[in-house]
Amino acid sequence: MKAAIIGYGKMGREIERILTERGHEAALIIDTDNAHELDAAHLAGIDVALEFTTPETAYRNIRTCIECGVAAVSGTTGWTDRLGELQELCRERGGALFYASNYCLGVNLMFRLNRQLAAMIDRVGGYDVRIEEVHHTQKKDAPSGTAITLAEGIAENLAGKQGWVNLAPGIEHAANRIERSGEAPADRIEIRSVRKGAVPGIHTVTYESEDDVLEIRHTIKNRRTLALGAVVAAEFLCGKQGVYSMDDLLRNA
Numbered sequence: 001m002k003a004a005i006i007g008y009g010k011m012g013r014e015i016e017r018i019l020t021e022r023g024h025e026a027a028l029i030i031d032t033d034n035a036h037e038l039d040a041a042h043l044a045g046i047d048v049a050l051e052f053t054t055p056e057t058a059y060r061n062i063r064t065c066i067e068c069g070v071a072a073v074s075g076t077t078g079w080t081d082r083l084g085e086l087q088e089l090c091r092e093r094g095g096a097l098f099y100a101s102n103y104c105l106g107v108n109l110m111f112r113l114n115r116q117l118a119a120m121i122d123r124v125g126g127y128d129v130r131i132e133e134v135h136h137t138q139k140k141d142a143p144s145g146t147a148i149t150l151a152e153g154i155a156e157n158l159a160g161k162q163g164w165v166n167l168a169p170g171i172e173h174a175a176n177r178i179e180r181s182g183e184a185p186a187d188r189i190e191i192r193s194v195r196k197g198a199v200p201g202i203h204t205v206t207y208e209s210e211d212d213v214l215e216i217r218h219t220i221k222n223r224r225t226l227a228l229g230a231v232v233a234a235e236f237l238c239g240k241q242g243v244y245s246m247d248d249l250l251r252n253a
C-alpha cells in the first residue's frame with residue numbers, strides 16, 4: 001500500500017512506524033510547512049491518505065483527497081458537524097472515506113458495551129449518567145470525539161437524554177459547546193473534560209443512583225493502539241468505494 005500521511009504530529013509519526021512495520025510505504029508526508037503540496041500532482045499514485053491534523057484543517061484536507069480520487073482515513077476530532085457533507089460528496093464521486101472518533105479496538109468494544117448498558121439502565125431506571133474524559137494538555141478540542149460518540153450511544157438508548165453538554169472550565173475552542181456554570185440540564189448528558197500532563201486518553205461512563213455507582217472505563221496506555229487501528233482501517237479501505245466506520249471493520253468481531 002502506498003500511503004500519504006496528512007499531519008505529521010503525534011499520530012502521524014506513530015502511523016508512519018506502523019505502516020513501515022506492516023510493509024507499506026509512507027510515500028507522501030504533509031504537515032503545516034508543506035500543506036500547499038496536498039494536491040492532485042502530489043497525490044498521484046497514492047492508494048490511501050491517513051489524516052490526523054486539526055479541527056480547522058480536517059474538512060479541507062479530506063475534501064481534497066476525495067476530489068483527487070484518493071481514499072481517506074481520518075481520525076481528526078472537533079469538526080464532525082461537517083462530516084455528513086463529506087460522506088455525501090464521497091458517495092457522489094464514487095470515492096472512499098473511513099472515519100472513526102477512536103481507532104483503538106478496546107474503545108470500540110466499549111462503544112458497544114456502552115449502548116447495551118444504556119438500554120439496560122433504561123429498562124431498570126433510577127440512575128443518572130455522566131461522562132468524564134481525561135487527555136493531555138496539548139489537545140485542541142473538548143470534549144473528545146470519543147466522549148461525543150459515547151454520549152450519542154447513550155442518548156440513542158436511554159429515554160430522557162436528548163444530547164450532551166460539555167462542562168470544561170478553562171478550555172476554550174471554536175468547536176466546543178461549553179456550559180461554564182451550573183449543573184447540566186436533566187435532559188443532557190454531562191461530559192466533563194479534564195486536561196492533565198501527557199495522558200493519552202481515559203474515558204469513563206458513570207451511572208449513579210441513590211444507592212450505588214456503576215462505571216465503565218477505558219484507559220489508553222499508548223498511541224500505538226490508535227495508529228494500528230488507523231492503518232488496519234486503511235488496509236480495509238484500499239480498493240473499496242463508499243463510506244465506512246469501525247462498525248464495518250468489526251462487523252464479524
Ligand SMILES: NC(=O)C1=CN([C@@H]2O[C@H](COP(=O)(O)OP(=O)(O)OC[C@H]3O[C@@H](n4cnc5c(N)ncnc54)[C@H](OP(=O)(O)O)[C@@H]3O)[C@@H](O)[C@H]2O)C=CC1
Pocket residue numbers: 006007008009010011012030031032033035052053054055057061074075076077078100101102103104141226
Ligand atoms: N480517532 C482517533 O483514534 C484519534 C484521533 N486523534 C485526533 O487526531 C488529531 C491529531 O492528533 P495528534 O496527532 O495528537 O495532534 P498533533 O498536534 O500532534 O498533530 C497534528 C499535526 O497536524 C499538523 N497540521 C496542522 N495543520 C495541517 C494541515 N493543514 N495540513 C497538514 N498538517 C497539518 C500539525 O502541525 P503544527 O503542529 O505545525 O500545527 C501537527 O503536526 C486530533 O484532532 C486528535 O484529537 C488523535 C488520536 C487518536
Ligand SMILES: O=C(O)C1=N[C@H](C(=O)O)C[C@H](O)C1
Pocket residue numbers: 077101102135139140143144145146147200201202
Ligand atoms: O487528541 C487525542 O489525543 C485523542 N483524541 C481522540 C478523541 O478526541 O477522542 C481519540 C483519543 O482519545 C486520543
